Amino acid sequence: MLVSALLTSLGINSGLCVLFFILYSILRKQPNNYEVYVPRLLAEGNSKRRSQFNLERLIPSAGWITRAWKLSEEEILSSSGLDAVVFMRVITFRLWIHFSAVYIVTIFICCLLYYEYKYISSKRIAYFYSSKPQPHQFTILVRGIPVSVGSSVSESVESFFTEFHPTTYLSHVVVRRTSKLRNLINEAKTSYNRLLHLQSKPSQQKCRRIGLFGQKVDLVDHYGKKLEDIEQNVRLEQSDVSLAEETRAAFVSFRSRYGAAVAFHLRQSINPTQWVTEEAPEPDDVYWPFFSSSFMRRWISKLVVVVACILLTILFLIPVVVVQGLTNLSQLETWFPFLKSFLTITFFSQVITGYLPSLILLLFLKIVPPIMEFLSSIQGYISHSYIEKSACNKVLWFTIWNIFFATVFSGSVLYQVSIFLEPKDIPAKLAVAVPAQASFFIAYVLTSGWTSTASELFRIIPFICSLVTRCCKRTNELEVPSIPYHRDIPRILFFGLLGITYFFLAPLILPFLLVYLCLAYIIFRNQFINVYMPKYETAGKFWPIVHNSMIFSLVLMHAIAIGIFTLKKLPMASTLVFPLPVLTLLFNEYCRKRFLPVFVAYSAEVLIKKDREEANNPEMAEFFDKLVTAYQDPALMPIQYSVNSDSLNSPLISAEV
């Protein structure tokens, strides 16, 4: 195993160093060896050969270190000439190279970040200019609609927008509660799939006894009838629901992008909790199931989710502690004595200490993105892309906290929290703890990075699922997945953090990271061509997360550098590093002001230009016709059974790949 090889090499080298030090300390005191170790002093007559033997001569001492340290530059100059001074300065420069590396790398990364931000901003605007008219550009979502007694939500919206936005207002769609309907539709789909499955089977299998003594019935007929019943139900509910159960939210469409932007940017009502506007997502991107419209309810659910995330982060430390236990063989032996004989075999012990911990961590981490996605989905976001973005953020901080800090400060939760309650001690503690975990993180890059990227290519879980469902599959429906950004972006960013924090502590991690990044580059390009299909487009709204995470990594690296320079008694270097985090944060602040607004909303200039460009486009009339119904809840439309087959009449068209 590589880790053990690493450790062995480190051990041997350190051992050799210590041995040489000790030998030198002892041997230089022996008169016989003066020719070897202090020939100069001998020649100058500063040292006499002491012939009498005493015990001191056999005890290794470090006095020469102090003497060598105290020697000033002038003393070296006078005694050994300029060449020696220059030679010593070369060594000091080696010592200071870490320091300059910190500065250079920071400046380099900041420059990269600046140009990348700039490039992506300009790309985003270019994308907007080149885009066709899309419903979400003309639409806003309004929540907290106040309703006076005797009128409906729809009437309220109509009267408000015709009063205050008479020239730009086009239409609106009130959001309705359709969870019951959605269940019915799901039921219908299940029945339909079963029917499809039966139809594709040879005819003798289509009959089955109902119950133990029941008659043989034609199952196709049975399910067909059931399906018709459900469809009837759905149609009934659809005609019914359009009269009742309006939520206090609506998608309001405008005649121009600028009109929509004005309504979005200006607070509409005197009461800031009413007529709350939001940019509408793309129609396919709307997340219908959890559509809570009231201001207070969304606020409270947000608080609940924050608490849940914190709890999850704390509870997750239990597997991490177990993982830490596994890396410690002796502790494992005391816990599970029966493993003793097993663990004496080198191979197993190496696997357990070197590979298993990161594997277990990795498996536990697999569960996190779905959990975070679920938490984000109940937080009241209206679109899949917002949910994914929020989950991405959650997973990222979860990873940083639970992998980086929990591994570095292995210990109880309280101990970890207590570290962050004493901010001034953080650099010192980091400086002690971070370098100690270098080998663990190299192993982590190997398991989590290499293996998971390779398994991304192999698509292990979809492959197993496909194997299982192939035996009993009931549908030819083909679902093209979209890439789970909230799973992959945090992982890559976490490796970025490892690279930045470890580059000057354990540069050995860099080649591994480089290999990982190259692998990921090739594999994800391949997957984008062959596997994933985007379901919606945020036009690069993920970038600010990446930027913030990089800035955090830099500041963390500075904190570690300060800690290490302080530990190594280089207060000068430590003081000189100090402005770096401040400057980095200022740089971040500048970027926030310079680029972030572009990712929040488009400017008036851009919107008006785009609107004017299309003013005389004859296709716009057709587009506005479509826009009126673009935000219909899919649950209120006729049932769409699958991507390839539209109705019961053509159930056997199989998907072509």
Add this chain to the structure above:
Amino acid sequence: MLVSALLTSLGINSGLCVLFFILYSILRKQPNNYEVYVPRLLAEGNSKRRSQFNLERLIPSAGWITRAWKLSEEEILSSSGLDAVVFMRVITFRLWIHFSAVYIVTIFICCLLYYEYKYISSKRIAYFYSSKPQPHQFTILVRGIPVSVGSSVSESVESFFTEFHPTTYLSHVVVRRTSKLRNLINEAKTSYNRLLHLQSKPSQQKCRRIGLFGQKVDLVDHYGKKLEDIEQNVRLEQSDVSLAEETRAAFVSFRSRYGAAVAFHLRQSINPTQWVTEEAPEPDDVYWPFFSSSFMRRWISKLVVVVACILLTILFLIPVVVVQGLTNLSQLETWFPFLKSFLTITFFSQVITGYLPSLILLLFLKIVPPIMEFLSSIQGYISHSYIEKSACNKVLWFTIWNIFFATVFSGSVLYQVSIFLEPKDIPAKLAVAVPAQASFFIAYVLTSGWTSTASELFRIIPFICSLVTRCCKRTNELEVPSIPYHRDIPRILFFGLLGITYFFLAPLILPFLLVYLCLAYIIFRNQFINVYMPKYETAGKFWPIVHNSMIFSLVLMHAIAIGIFTLKKLPMASTLVFPLPVLTLLFNEYCRKRFLPVFVAYSAEVLIKKDREEANNPEMAEFFDKLVTAYQDPALMPIQYSVNSDSLNSPLISAEV
């Protein structure tokens, strides 16, 4: 002195308590006194009269306290009946009353804050509805105007707004650099005042020799000529400056309030650092001297000011430490031995310990508001009201840090900073330190509160200034001051903080505060009637500062309460108080969402209603004519010499009060 009286009373009472405790501890052990102290035990035969004498009987012991503490409720019930239990619960309830007080007061203050915020928001909107059309409602300030080669700023503004806001754009005024002109005008005004002063003197004083051997000249002629020269210069410069030295900022006026709001709320340009919009202040409120227009320069000056504020806060601690030294007589005696005989006089020592410290602090604090105002003015704010609001914030946090925390944690700067670097220890340290300073803060309320409010009525500094200038006054100009909010609001808020943090530690502070607040109420009402005249109107934009400061006071109070309950070994109470700061902060968050937007900008509904109301008003045409020139730099207008006298032709009209 009240403080010494307080201390004496406290001393005597504590002394008596201790004496009684000791006497009880000793006497209860003497067999002769058993009838008095333990008659019950005697009657039950649980205690025998020990007749033999031993030393232990004379040493006061605290064992009975432990015994009394350990007694459980059941034991009391069984031995002394329910009445005793109820009586004990009454005492415990006394103990817990502080705890409930913390809850009740917090809820009470939060309710008050909520209703006050609501009331002021509604007042603000009502004020807006009832206001006449004002230039600043129709105008925005645009900075960071990009200029293409060969065109002026004015042309750039004109083309941009006619292109993107063709229906609502009315006019614009480019801001120019006029510092040189402003100096000239000031010079002219000084000359004018001197002339005025000379003209009012008897004629024989009007002549004076110029130089030692110079001729007698008519001084009136001399200054008149000088003034004419300067005026000529000013006119030249005015015609010249209108061609050159445009800054990249302009006031842009619109035809409707809504039009201005749309331009203000929407980011105008692709590059977020160009065409930066801001709400325009009232024309009289514009702060012309320091008009830096570039995005980067404003950002950097802001950073510089923040650093300056931090430095000031740290350096200010020197007088505070001196003040702390003064309250400590023995330290003073070692510093200034010659004062020894002087300090033995009770009166002087009482003055020094009781009154002088807060007086010195007060005098030092007098300098702070002008300094903070200066710092805010170079921060790039465009109006006096913003400068004042920002100064108000600065002075408030300065006061809280340098008076509250510096007094409470008297010690070196580093010690104070170190406290805030270990947040988990703050409650415990506050609990020890805050109650110890109660008497100092009562004295502070007396000096700073009572005296300064009384001196506000007496207007001591303006009175002295008036006395001085009356002898050598050269002008009859009457300047009506506006109230310096940035001086008075932080003071009142600081007393609010004292009241909230000390109400359960030293309720004695409350009557003093009450008297102060009553005094301030009457005096400031009087001053508003007789002295101050508002120069501009922010329509209550100061309120969020007040709200935030109250929330901070509450959370500080909770921290102290948690510390004290922990110290007094009431972990239960301490745990129960814990949700309170969290809830308070949530309440604050809710208020921010519910009310703060109203203070930031008016909503579309309000603006459109107001615009429509005035659409058919015939006075609007006249108003728009005025609006075009409303934001002319006063330095570019003809010189206005004083409030009462408009030109040189009527110089002798004296101000009538």
